[in-house]
Amino acid sequence: MDRTLAQFADSGDDRLVEIAEVTGGGPIAWRLREIGFCRGTRVRFVRRAPLGDPAMYELHGATISLRRSEARRIRVRPAVP
């Protein structure tokens, strides 16, 4: 079952997930894919900022902060072990 990365972070689940797709198209989606949020990438939610947004994610060995508005465009599914 697909969820958005934002929903996944909201649930506080820190298991690995895999990115299914980046929706919406346009330059925003393209840039998100370019910095590593692209299909097949494994992502782990780390923590939320003290004020609730943005959230920290680990992917490709790096830690990246992303706002909820962007995380909503990313659909994820449980990672195949």
Add this chain to the structure above:
Amino acid sequence: MTELVRLGRAAPARRPARIAILGAPNSGKTTLFNALTGHRAKAGNYPGVTVDRREGDLHARFTEVPVRLIDLPGVYSLEPQSEDEAVAVRVLRGEFGEPPPDGVVVVLAATTIERALPLIVEAANLGVPLCVALTMIDELKARHGEIDVKALGAALGVPVLGVVGNRGLGIDDLGALLAASSDWAPSAALRGPAVADTPEQRFDWAYGMLERCRRKVPRTDHWTRRLDRFLLHPVLGPTVFLAFVALFFQAIFTWATPAMDLLSGLMDGLADWLLAVLPDALWTRLLADGVIRGVGAVIVFLPQIVFLFTVILFLEGCGYMARAAFVVDRLMGWAGLEGRCFLALLSSYACAVPGIMATRTIPSERDRLTTILVAPFATCSARLPVYTLLIAAFIPADPVFGPFTWQGLTLGGLYFLGTAAALVSAAIFQRGLRRGASLPFYLELPPFRLPRPSDILLGVWDRAKMFLRRAGTIILCVSIVLWFLLNLPRRAADPELGAAANQQAILEGSYAASLGRLIEPVFAPMGFDWRINVGLVASQAAREVMVSTLAQIYAHEDEAGEGLGGVLAGADERSGEPVLSRPSALALLVYFAFAMQCVSTLAVIRRETGKWRWPAFTFVYMTGLGWLGAWVTFLIATAAGA
């Protein structure tokens, strides 16, 4: 054809080979550039420190032929989305009014190579010979990651070297490699089918390459994990941050003041000594009162400046700045801004000029303009001497809680005032300006790294030199001009009166006094007299000039030896009224928090926006707000009986 082009390029003999340094943000390009050239360009542990192209020659110990290195702003890809990225791409394509570079060294951080490797493919597409510098290999090992550097070179078909920029490991080999750039062969592995057009294909290609060199992704650094758990904790994090900031402001008074008093005594002693030793002539007074006392009054704040920059450079070097951006991103969101705007604002706390230049990392034109317009509200280091002088004189040093006194809290309050003004103005402008194309905000959070003490010392030394240079140029010039304005026209000394009273008469009848009285109606509501007005006019050149001007005006009233602050807070010798009342002093502080009083900032706003209307607008709205804020403060303070 290629041969001809090659010959054509090589023909103007002795032209140095030009090598561009390309890499993702925060991959260590500038550290490498400094190690290779012996320069001391500012590097920091957060993305976007370099916003412009920077050139330097490869140090002579690596090469016999001249090699010019070009340090570029960090890019994630060669499809630019912000001004600083566009600079990098234009240099590489030879669209910068100069030919494209003869070679490119792609800097990859060994710890985050997965995300950076696709950049090589794009660089190879430019047709320029490549080599790769793999930085941070020590950190990779420490975090239990692995990579076979030789195998990576074989897989990519280009020379690859592992280096540790800040400790100089592998730098000799890299220097030798850069000196021999004409030997770099074009890579077959990076051509043709390897060139992929979607990000997914590029990453697939990158992982394919990395599989061939036994890549093991590093674990999150142990210390970073622990520190983050603490510093980014919903309750502990902000508490620790606020406590730290409060302690910092307090320390400016409790720790830096003894050093400042020492300097202040030295300056006064020097001025008195000159007056005693040299013949009593006009130029002696110019030297003693105008130059030594005037400029000296600013120089005594050197300890505060050194302290401020030691803290700022440590925070930048260790990686806390990116975390601060992460923590307050929500607040920035309310103001309609994103985290990169915050990083630009943050550097404005040192000085608005580099802060405004740092807005080049902001992709959205509208966000960038807003950040430029509000950045001068950030409490820059030039405000610090004025704040410290007035707070030490007018705010009691009574303890409030633990080590904190009213003085430290007032200083913190002024920093808060500047920050609040910046955020509220940003929120207003963002609603007023046309909405531009929006781009995602993402921020890479680097692992915590312990900055080397020598880096911090060198950085602080550079900032101290800059402060002294400012004192020796702009502040010196304004002080000399003011000395003449304060001492002309001359009048015959009245033998009935003492020397001090005669000096007083000259001052009261000077051109500067006339000027100060002329604008008295403007600042009368806050209770500023002509002396403060002269200081306000002079400080339009630079804020510190306020201090040097007051030091000159009151040079001869300090008979008790209580210093400039003491004179200001004391009573006028003749009228017995206070020189500056406490409500007026508070009003003056607020005026300095808001008003635009910096020629360099206006000039850089003009340069970065390309239009005169933005510096004009900034001047009017900030100074207007300064006047209004000062007036309201005066009314409230008077009503409260302060």
